[in-house]
Amino acid sequence: MMKIILPTDFSENSFNAIRYALRLFEKEEVFFYLLHTYTPAVYRPEYILEFPGQIGLGDVLQQQAQEKLKAAAEKFKTEFNNPLHTFIPHEAFNTLVAEILEMTINEGAHMVIMGTQGATGAKEIFLGSNSAHVVKRSTCPVLLIPNEFEFEHLTEVLFPTDFEIAYDKHELSPLINLAKMQGSSIEILHIATGYPLAPDQKKHKEQLEKVLADVPHLFHELPPCEIIDGINQFQVKTKVNMLVMIRNKHTFFERLFIDPVIKKLAFHIKIPFMVMPHTNPG
Numbered sequence: 001m002m003k004i005i006l007p008t009d010f011s012e013n014s015f016n017a018i019r020y021a022l023r024l025f026e027k028e029e030v031f032f033y034l035l036h037t038y039t040p041a042v043y044r045p046e047y048i049l050e051f052p053g054q055i056g057l058g059d060v061l062q063q064q065a066q067e068k069l070k071a072a073a074e075k076f077k078t079e080f081n082n083p084l085h086t087f088i089p090h091e092a093f094n095t096l097v098a099e100i101l102e103m104t105i106n107e108g109a110h111m112v113i114m115g116t117q118g119a120t121g122a123k124e125i126f127l128g129s130n131s132a133h134v135v136k137r138s139t140c141p142v143l144l145i146p147n148e149f150e151f152e153h154l155t156e157v158l159f160p161t162d163f164e165i166a167y168d169k170h171e172l173s174p175l176i177n178l179a180k181m182q183g184s185s186i187e188i189l190h191i192a193t194g195y196p197l198a199p200d201q202k203k204h205k206e207q208l209e210k211v212l213a214d215v216p217h218l219f220h221e222l223p224p225c226e227i228i229d230g231i232n233q234f235q236v237k238t239k240v241n242m243l244v245m246i247r248n249k250h251t252f253f254e255r256l257f258i259d260p261v262i263k264k265l266a267f268h269i270k271i272p273f274m275v276m277p278h279t280n281p282g
Helices: 013-022 045-050 057-080 096-107 130-137 173-182 198-213 228-237 252-258 260-264
Strands: 002-007 030-038 087-094 111-116 142-146 154-160 185-191 216-223 240-249 272-278
Touching: 002 013, 002 096, 013 030, 013 057, 013 111, 013 142, 030 057, 030 096, 045 130, 057 087, 057 111, 096 130, 130 142, 130 216, 173 185, 173 272, 185 228, 216 228
Parallel strands: 002 030, 002 111, 030 087, 111 142, 154 185, 154 240, 185 216, 240 272
Antiparallel strands: 142 272
16 A cells, blocks of 8 residues: 655645545555644744743644644545545654655655645755755655645656666656556657667666556657756647656756756746656665
């Protein structure tokens, strides 16, 4: 049975991500952990000594979180009425990232699904946000749902790669399982650099072909361009319902976050974006 962490701050944005998760896995048996974390800014010894009335603040916030989580669980039980789904409220006096990392280990979680506001104005995608920190440190796949995105069944999943790392079936199982569950095809996108593929890249491409052998898939090649420009170009020509990438410091994924030119693009993700950690050192 799958175990999925659903962080919530009780905003409509987080509830929208939860609804997406419940629709995406509507035919699967799943334990959904509704997670809310709280960290009072005044929770410091020197503050409590001066303002003893704040001593019980943590208890108050805990009770409020418990009540809101219970109400949210009842809300989604009623709204979806799915006997395959079990909701487990979980509140914690902790940071969101630290609690997700702990829960992933302690509960054996398979995925985190959460909302993101995306890039608006001067805000660049993920930078400085909870989503950024969760994506960068999570040891299980993280699926980010854009604000107000309405669920649609997966027909085409976009998987960009530079063939710089080797993939195995276990590592790509979240992507493969989603494609099989939704009856979708995987569109593998490679953006050319102006040079032929190196021997290792050719080897990795062949490995990927074998790993995806029992899933509909196609390989696509684009002429040299910026990574995000290429992704955007592909989305204009082909209707895709989800973007999936591997997080690895040796691939172009890291450059989405550390390259200042990319940061200035203020890339607006308009479809769900799943990031999977790289676990295969081969």
